[in-house]
Structures are given as structure tokens and as C-alpha cells.
Amino acid sequence: MTKKLRRSMLFLPGANAAMLSTAFVFRPDSIMFDLEDAVSLREKDTARLLVFHTLRLPMYSDIEKVVRINPLSTPFGQADLEAAVRGGADVIRLPKTDCAEDVHELEAAVEAIERSCGRSVGSTQLMAAIESASGVVNAVAIAKASPRLIGIALAGFDYVMDMQTERGDGTELFYARCAVLHAARAAGIDAFDVVYGNVNDDEGFLKEVDLIKRLGFNGKSLINPRQIELLHRAYAPTEEDVDHAHRVIAAAEDAERRGLGVIALNGKMIDAPVIAHAERVLQRAAASGVSV
Amino acid sequence: MNIAKESIAGTLESNDLLVKVSPSLDASLEVHVISEVMYQFGAQIEATVHDELDRLGVKSGVVIIEDKGALDCTIRARVEAAILRSSGAEIDWSRLS
Numbered sequence: 001m002t003k004k005l006r007r008s009m010l011f012l013p014g015a016n017a018a019m020l021s022t023a024f025v026f027r028p029d030s031i032m033f034d035l036e037d038a039v040s041l042r043e044k045d046t047a048r049l050l051v052f053h054t055l056r057l058p059m060y061s062d063i064e065k066v067v068r069i070n071p072l073s074t075p076f077g078q079a080d081l082e083a084a085v086r087g088g089a090d091v092i093r094l095p096k097t098d099c100a101e102d103v104h105e106l107e108a109a110v111e112a113i114e115r116s117c118g119r120s121v122g123s124t125q126l127m128a129a130i131e132s133a134s135g136v137v138n139a140v141a142i143a144k145a146s147p148r149l150i151g152i153a154l155a156g157f158d159y160v161m162d163m164q165t166e167r168g169d170g171t172e173l174f175y176a177r178c179a180v181l182h183a184a185r186a187a188g189i190d191a192f193d194v195v196y197g198n199v200n201d202d203e204g205f206l207k208e209v210d211l212i213k214r215l216g217f218n219g220k221s222l223i224n225p226r227q228i229e230l231l232h233r234a235y236a237p238t239e240e241d242v243d244h245a246h247r248v249i250a251a252a253e254d255a256e257r258r259g260l261g262v263i264a265l266n267g268k269m270i271d272a273p274v275i276a277h278a279e280r281v282l283q284r285a286a287a288s289g290v291s292v
Numbered sequence: 293m294n295i296a297k298e299s300i301a302g303t304l305e306s307n308d309l310l311v312k313v314s315p316s317l318d319a320s321l322e323v324h325v326i327s328e329v330m331y332q333f334g335a336q337i338e339a340t341v342h343d344e345l346d347r348l349g350v351k352s353g354v355v356i357i358e359d360k361g362a363l364d365c366t367i368r369a370r371v372e373a374a375i376l377r378s379s380g381a382e383i384d385w386s387r388l389s
Contacts, residue, residue: 017308017366046301046373053365082385
């Protein structure tokens with residue numbers, strides 16, 4: 001089965017009817033309806049209802065739908081979760097995840113709602129956003145806390161506040177990025193990088209995308225639709241990458257037919273990780289419109 | 293669910309609507325719709341509002357809709373929000389699901 005591609009996760013403020021009604025046209029890999037920081041306290045109730053109904057729009061049926069709820073410790077978290085799970089969200093994003101217990105608590109609450117509304121138990125996936133020093137230190141335990149987790153994300157603003165620093169050239173995020181990424185890979189789930197706040201600075205955005213791509217992140221949270229195409233282009237493999245991936249797959253299939261174990265292509269060993277990488281390259285190429 | 297006091301939900305931005313509800317003086321249910329797309333969709337908007345009021349069990353009140361080209365799902369959400377704010381009741385999610 002092909003793994004879901006998650007390069008771009010576009011944030012949408014849950015209280016903004018215009019954006020909720022039209023954002024499907026931008027075609028990000030995932031859309032994240034935000035009920036937390038992007039919604040004022042007095043609009044929490046209406047945003048929750050808007051998101052509940054928007055989740056059911058047919059125009060969003062082929063886009064992965066993520067809902068960022070308020071923490072369950074707030075007066076809003078449980079109601080947000082009811083709206084998201086009953087509305088049909090694919091993934092619940094938990095903010096401010098500091099430890100594995102936060103994920104366990106969410107998992108139990110989701111299961112109770114699934115049973116109550118007749119949704120298949122286990123069908124709601126989870127992701128955890130790590131936004132503090134405690135969360136980074138506990139990243140491995142968080143990433144392994146539930147089979148429902150599809151990924152963990154680093155949230156930069158709260159994290160740098162907690163670290164008593166501020167956003168700069170990326171040095172301030174280096175340890176956290178590496179820790180979150182290693183935790184995700186150790187757990188076999190996806191890793192998502194922080195948002196890039198200056199939507200008018202394409203050069204700075206692309207520099208950051210180049211860094212996180214080379215580190216190994218699956219993708220990035222985005223706050224402006226303009227960033228989607230830039231990100232997808234940066235993640236697109238070159239024609240040389242695609243050509244090489246085809247040759248790896250062909251060599252592997254040939255070896256399989258001939259019953260060979262280890263094979264080589266141009267003098268380099270081809271094994272399972274190399275084949276898996278080649279498959280990911282072809283998947284990204286297909287999604288990016290690169291000729292395959 | 294009762295419309296117990298005046299309340300509003302929504303905005304007058306494009307793709308949205310403003311819903312104002314207030315108690316009725318004679319226990320009747322009145323729905324007034326003003327829309328930028330009244331000619332094409334007025335009847336459909338009114339039907340959606342009535343359907344939502346039925347679903348919430350609202351029997352009386354005055355409901356004024358100022359629509360700015362909202363989708364059906366937005367109309368439902370804003371009507372529900374205005375009624376819930378007015379009644380002070382908690383959402384019965386099983387009724388909306």
C-alpha cells in the first residue's frame with residue numbers, strides 16, 4: 001500500500017467561513033482546520049460548528065482533513081473533539097503535547113466518541129504537536145504512544161518562547177528539529193516542520209524548506225496557500241532522480257524474478273531501504289507532475 | 293430548543309452570513325432572508341434555515357438572515373450557533389451528527 005504523501009499541511013482559521021468554503025482549490029496534501037490559536041475565545045463555539053459542517057463538504061472528500069483542537073485541559077477541548085470526530089476528520093492534531101499521557105488521554109476520548117457516534121473504532125488518526133522543551137525531551141515516548149499516530153510536528157513559536165529565545169536563522173530550532181525527526185523515524189511515523197511566518201519572504205521560506213528536506217522531514221505546516229506550490233516544487237525530485245529510481249525498481253524486480261537476494265546497480269548495492277527510497281521518489285514525482 | 297434572548301452569529305463578509313435571532317411576541321416562527329443571491333438561491337436558503345430550525349426543535353422566534361453568498365454548510369453552522377447562544381443550551385451532538 002502506498003504511504004500517504006504529506007508535504008504540505010495548510011492551516012485554516014476555523015472561524016473564517018470564506019476560507020473554509022474555498023480552500024480546497026489550493027490542493028495541499030492535507031488541510032488543517034484550526035480551532036485553537038487562530039480562533040478568538042468568543043468565536044470558539046461558532047468555529048467548532050463551521051468546521052463540523054465543512055468537514056462534510058464533498059469538495060474536501062479527497063483531501064486529508066486534520067483538525068487542531070484546543071488542549072483537553074481547556075473548556076473547549078472536549079467539544080472540539082466531538083465536532084471533529086463526528087464531522088469525519090481524518091486526523092486530530094493535539095497541540096502542546098508534553099508527554100505520552102497526553103496522547104493516551106486523547107486516544108481514550110476519541111475512542112469514546114467513535115463508539116458513541118457509530119464511527120469505526122480506530123478510524124480517527126492522531127498527530128501530536130510538540131511545542132515545549134518537555135515535549136522535545138519526551139518526543140520518542142510521544143511518537144510511540146499510540147498506533148493511531150500518523151506523525152508528530154514541531155511548533156516553533158511556543159517552543160522558542162519556552163526556550164527563552166526567538167526565531168532566527170534556525171540555529172534555535174536545530175536540536176528540537178533533530179529530536180522530533182529522530183523520534184518520528186524511530187516510531188515509523190511522519191515528521192512535520194514549523195510554519196514559516198513571513199509569507200512575503202519566498203527566499204527565506206525556500207532556504208528553510210531546503211534545510212528541512214535535507215534533514216528528512218516529510219513536510220511542513222503552512223499558513224498561506226502561496227507557499228504550497230513553492231514547497232511542492234522544492235520537494236519534487238529531478239528527472240535524474242526519477243530515472244535512477246526507475247532503474248532501481250527495475251533491477252529489484254529483475255532480481256526478484258531470478259530469485260536473487262542482494263543485487264547491484266552500477267556497482268552499488270541495492271537493498272530494501274534503497275528500494276523504499278526509490279518508491280518514495282516516484283511517489284513524489286507523480287504528485288509533483290514530474291514525468292515518470 | 294427555545295430562542296430565549298436576542299443573539300447573533302456570523303459576519304457580513306463574503307461567503308458568510310449574519311444570523312440574528314430574537315424571541316417572538318406571539319409564539320410564531322418568522323424567518324426573513326436578505327441575500328445577495330436572493331433571486332437564484334433565496335428559496336433554497338430559506339428551506340435550509342427552516343430545516344435547521346426543525347432539527348433543533350425551534351417552534352417560535354424571529355430569525356433574520358443577511359446572506360453574503362454562504363454555502364449551505366455555513367448557513368447551517370451559523371443558524372445553529374445563533375440558536376445555541378440564544379437558548380444557552382449545550383450542543384446535543386447526536387442530534388447534529
